Amino acid sequence: MDPVLIVQVALVVVVFQALLLSAAGMVWAERKVSARLQQRFGPTLTGPAGLLQPFADVFKLFFKEELKPKAADSVLFYLAPIISATTAFLAFCVVPFGPPTTLFGLLDRPVMLTVADVNVAVLVIFAVASMGVYGIVLAGWSSNNKYSLLGGLRASAQMISYELSYGMALAAVLVLGNSLSLVELVNAQSGYWFGFIPKWFVFLQPVGFFIFMTAGVAETNRAPFDFPEAEQELVAGYHTEYSSMSFALFFLAEYVNMVTVSAVATNLYLGGWHGPVLPPWLGILWWFAKLSALLFFYLWLRWTLPRYRYDTLMQFGWKFLLPLSVLNLLATAAGVLYFGI
Amino acid sequence: MGFETIGFYVLGALAVAASLGVIGQRNPIYSVMLLIGSFGALAGLYILLDSPFTAVTQIIVYAGAIMVLFLFVVMLLNVPREDAAEWDRSHPLNRPGARRLGAALAVFLVLELGWAVWHISTREAVAFKDISSGGISSVAALGRSIFTDYAFQFEATSILILAAMVGAVVLARKEQE
Amino acid sequence: MDVTLNHYLVLSAILFAIGTAGVFLRRNVITLLLSIEIMLNAVNLTFVAAGRQFAAVDGQVIVFFVMTVAAAEAAVGLAIVIALFRHRESLNPEAFTSLKW
Numbered sequence: 001m002d003p004v005l006i007v008q009v010a011l012v013v014v015v016f017q018a019l020l021l022s023a024a025g026m027v028w029a030e031r032k033v034s035a036r037l038q039q040r041f042g043p044t045l046t047g048p049a050g051l052l053q054p055f056a057d058v059f060k061l062f063f064k065e066e067l068k069p070k071a072a073d074s075v076l077f078y079l080a081p082i083i084s085a086t087t088a089f090l091a092f093c094v095v096p097f098g099p100p101t102t103l104f105g106l107l108d109r110p111v112m113l114t115v116a117d118v119n120v121a122v123l124v125i126f127a128v129a130s131m132g133v134y135g136i137v138l139a140g141w142s143s144n145n146k147y148s149l150l151g152g153l154r155a156s157a158q159m160i161s162y163e164l165s166y167g168m169a170l171a172a173v174l175v176l177g178n179s180l181s182l183v184e185l186v187n188a189q190s191g192y193w194f195g196f197i198p199k200w201f202v203f204l205q206p207v208g209f210f211i212f213m214t215a216g217v218a219e220t221n222r223a224p225f226d227f228p229e230a231e232q233e234l235v236a237g238y239h240t241e242y243s244s245m246s247f248a249l250f251f252l253a254e255y256v257n258m259v260t261v262s263a264v265a266t267n268l269y270l271g272g273w274h275g276p277v278l279p280p281w282l283g284i285l286w287w288f289a290k291l292s293a294l295l296f297f298y299l300w301l302r303w304t305l306p307r308y309r310y311d312t313l314m315q316f317g318w319k320f321l322l323p324l325s326v327l328n329l330l331a332t333a334a335g336v337l338y339f340g341i
Numbered sequence: 342m343g344f345e346t347i348g349f350y351v352l353g354a355l356a357v358a359a360s361l362g363v364i365g366q367r368n369p370i371y372s373v374m375l376l377i378g379s380f381g382a383l384a385g386l387y388i389l390l391d392s393p394f395t396a397v398t399q400i401i402v403y404a405g406a407i408m409v410l411f412l413f414v415v416m417l418l419n420v421p422r423e424d425a426a427e428w429d430r431s432h433p434l435n436r437p438g439a440r441r442l443g444a445a446l447a448v449f450l451v452l453e454l455g456w457a458v459w460h461i462s463t464r465e466a467v468a469f470k471d472i473s474s475g476g477i478s479s480v481a482a483l484g485r486s487i488f489t490d491y492a493f494q495f496e497a498t499s500i501l502i503l504a505a506m507v508g509a510v511v512l513a514r515k516e517q518e
Numbered sequence: 519m520d521v522t523l524n525h526y527l528v529l530s531a532i533l534f535a536i537g538t539a540g541v542f543l544r545r546n547v548i549t550l551l552l553s554i555e556i557m558l559n560a561v562n563l564t565f566v567a568a569g570r571q572f573a574a575v576d577g578q579v580i581v582f583f584v585m586t587v588a589a590a591e592a593a594v595g596l597a598i599v600i601a602l603f604r605h606r607e608s609l610n611p612e613a614f615t616s617l618k619w
Contacts, residue, residue, distance in 0.1 A: 076370070120480065123397040130405025134377070137409070141370065141416050149416070156413055160406070180480055349521040353529045360533055360556050364540030369548050376552050383559055390526075390570040395578045399562075402585045407555070407592045414596045415548060418603050443542065450535050457531055461524035486575045487582065498586040505590030512597035515604075 007111050012093075015115050019092055023255035024054035026295065033299040064244040069144055072241065076142035081242065081249035084135030088256040091128040094121040095263045096183050098284035099273050112183060113284065121182040122170055125264055129166075129219060133159045135253065136221075136238050143241040151237025154310065159219055161317040166215035168325035169208045172332040173201055173268045182264075186272035200271035207328045209269045211321060213297075216261040218317070220254065223302040225313060262294035270294075348389050356382035369415045373408055380404045394480045526567035533560035547602070547609045551595050558588050 028043070028051060035042030043050025068077055098113035118124055133156050140152015177185040191199045202209045218225040239250045266272060270290045273283030308316070359379035366372045380403045387396035487495055533556060540553030562581045569577020599609070606613045 073370075076374070079374075118393075120393050120397050123394070123401065127397050127400040127405060130401055130409075133405070133409055134374075134412075137412055137416070138374075153413070153416065156409055160409060163405075343520070346521050349525060353525075356529070357532055357536070360536045363552055363556065364536060364544060364549065366549075369546060372549055372552055376555060379556070380559065383563060386526075386529075386563065387566055389521075390566050392566050392570065392578050395566055395581050398582065398585065402589060403555070403559070407589055410592055410596055411548065411552065414599060418600070418609075447539070450538070454528075454531055454535055457528050461522075461528055483575050483578055483582075486579050490576075491579050491583075494583060498583055501590050502586060505593050509593040509597040512594065513600045 004109060004111055011111070011113070012115050015092065016089065019089060019256050019259065020252075022259050023252050024058070026255045026258065027054040027057065027251075029295070030299055030302075033296070034303045037300075037303045058248065061244055061248045066244045066246065067241070069241050071144040073142040073144070076138045077241075078246065080135050080139035080142060081246045081253075082135075083138065084132065084253040085249040085256075087128050087132040087135065088253040088260065091125050091132075091260045092256065092263065094118050094124045094182065095260065095267065096186065096272070097263065097287050099281065101281065114183070117183055118181070120180045122174060122180050122185070122268075125260070126163075126167060126170065130159075130163060132219075132253075132257065135250075139242070139250070140238040143238070145241055148238050148240050151240070155221060155238060158221070158225065158313065158317075161314060162215040162218035162321070165211050165317065165321040165325045166219060168322070168329050169205075169211040169215065170268070172205060172208045172325075172329045175329070175332050175336055176201055176204060182267050186267050186274065189271040190274045192276075196276075198271055198274065198276060200269065200274075202269040202271075205269060205328070205332070207324065208332070209265070211325045211328065212265055212269065213294075214321060216265065217298070217301065218313075220257040220261055222254075222258065222298060224305040224307050226302075226307060258295065258298055259291070262291050262298065265294055266290045345389055348385065352382045352385040352389070355379070356386070370412070373411050373415060376411075377404050377408050380408070394483055523567055523571045526563060530560045530563040530567070533557075533563065545610050545612070547599050547611055548596075550611070551592065551599070554591070555588060558584055 031053065032042045032050070043053035046052040046056050068074065093115035094117075096112060096114035096117065100110035100112050136155040136159075137152045140148045140150075140155065143149075173185065174180060177188040179185055179188070189198070189200050193199060193203075197203065239247055242250060266287060271286075272290075273287040275283070275286035275290075278286060356379050359375045359382065362375040363372045363379065366375065380399060384396040384399040384404075387393070387399060537553045537555075537557035537560060540556065541550055544550055544553065562584055565577040565580045565584070567577075569575065602614055603609060
């Protein structure tokens with residue numbers, strides 16, 4: 001068998017496991033960061049520094065009873081968490097996370113560090129993200145519970161509204177990089193201006209980066225935009241009626257979505273695996289450092305800012321973020337045309 | 342059989358089965374979900390036809406936007422399942438004349454489809470052109486065509502969208518006292 | 519036997535027939551709109567397959583326009599459905615036969 005093929009199959013397994021582990025890691029980090037921000041310690045008993053806490057949680061969920069409300073729609077009730085988790089994992093498969101490597105000369109030709117190098121990768125991520133709405137909406141509807149329904153309706157309205165700004169921010173980067181492939185977009189960010197400022201798109205697109213991250217937080221339903229689950233108003237929103245592993249799937253989907261949005265932001269705005277100091281073959285370290293910084297930003301945001309009000313959220317999305325993203329796209333296109341980047 | 346042939350038959354069967362499910366369903370929310378499945382199968386067929394951009398737009402626009410709108414309306418109205426008894430009572434096809442005409446048309450439609458299937462199995466078919474050099478799967482070529490050859494049509498659709506947006510808002514708005 | 523344009527045309531014809539049957543058989547305005555979407559998609563498939571056959575992008579361009587029209591149609595159609603449902607509490611098209619109420 002061709003060793004390159006084996007490596008590519010192995011990559012699929014590794015990425016899948018890494019995503020699962022990253023969700024566990026994020027749960028631990030979330031508890032630790034929130035604890036530190038509130039002058040507490042967080043989990044300390046399970047393993048060193050509480051590192052095994054997420055695994056303990058998973059075991060607990062495994063052995064819980066799977067409950068289903070009597071009046072729930074049984075097919076859609078079980079389908080919804082599966083859709084959520086599947087779309088979350090699917091989006092990551094077109095995200096590259098390192099420079100092409102030969103594994104220290106083991107392979108005769110370099111392998112791209114991504115599950116699938118698609119030439120319309122950016123659009124695929126956008127398409128898969130737009131399918132993620134269904135998991136939440138169906139969960140809300142099929143539970144036959146008014147809080148769940150409200151959560152589901154809020155989620156769909158919020159995700160559709162913010163998807164527009166998200167797409168417009170992406171479009172500006174595509175204009176700059178002149179490609180739809182994530183690998184080419186990352187490679188367009190190699191090199192330096194004046195010999196020391198790295199050519200990352202975040203310096204050309206500060207407004208675009210702000211829009212992307214804001215819309216990304218809204219897309220993943222994280223605080224301060226966590227209206228679909230807003231526990232003080234809606235009990236737990238769309239997953240009120242879920243228990244055991246079905247609930248775990250929603251939980252998993254939320255964290256994997258955070259990782260995906262941060263990974264896409266790393267690739268589109270922060271230059272992916274390109275960075276100063278480290279040699280190119282260690283670029284993967286840069287990639288993980290940037291990803292971790294963005295993920296920490298996510299947690300920091302959640303435990304610092306209070307929740308918006310729903311109508312202010314919609315106003316912010318439609319009356320501020322969307323016009324801003326359109327202006328940003330127009331300005332970018334004009335700049336590209338004028339300077340001929 | 343090559344990969345493309347298997348892909349065509351599997352995706353085609355999925356699309357037909359899901360579409361049959363859409364119209365054979367009394368619960369509208371299942372109809373919407375099955376139609377999304379059918380769109381997914383069609384997107385797969387577009388990829389087999391070397392049109393990845395159209396495939397992805399199919400998912401973004403149809404599955405991601407239009408169907409969410411349908412789902413939203415079904416949920417908002419809390420649409421009841423279609424009632425079989427009401428169907429028997431009120432369907433225009435239950436009037437004797439209409440029923441005969443409808444049956445005749447349905448038979449004609451099925452015959453026509455059968456004729457088409459029989460024809461492709463007997464006629465020599467022209468294979469698809471070789472387009473390994475790129476061409477139609479390139480997004481750049483598509484964009485160039487839309488913004489040059491079809492610029493007028495493109496502008497016309499933007500007016501259509503604007504009109505539809507205003508119309509939708511006016512129609513769905515609650516009348517103020 | 520390789521897949522040719524004919525195969526795609528037949529598949530598209532079958533889908534279109536299903537959509538047509540849906541429009542005639544169903545008594546629920548939302549399902550009628552869904553059946554129209556099936557028909558539009560059957561036509562899209564024809565355009566993409568024909569574009570592939572003649573190695574031209576025009577087929578995909580037209581699909582792009584069909585999608586725009588479908589989005590506009592769905593938005594207006596669903597707005598009408600909401601307005602009608604508010605008046606009649608029913609989605610059966612037979613309930614909407616009077617011009618003014």
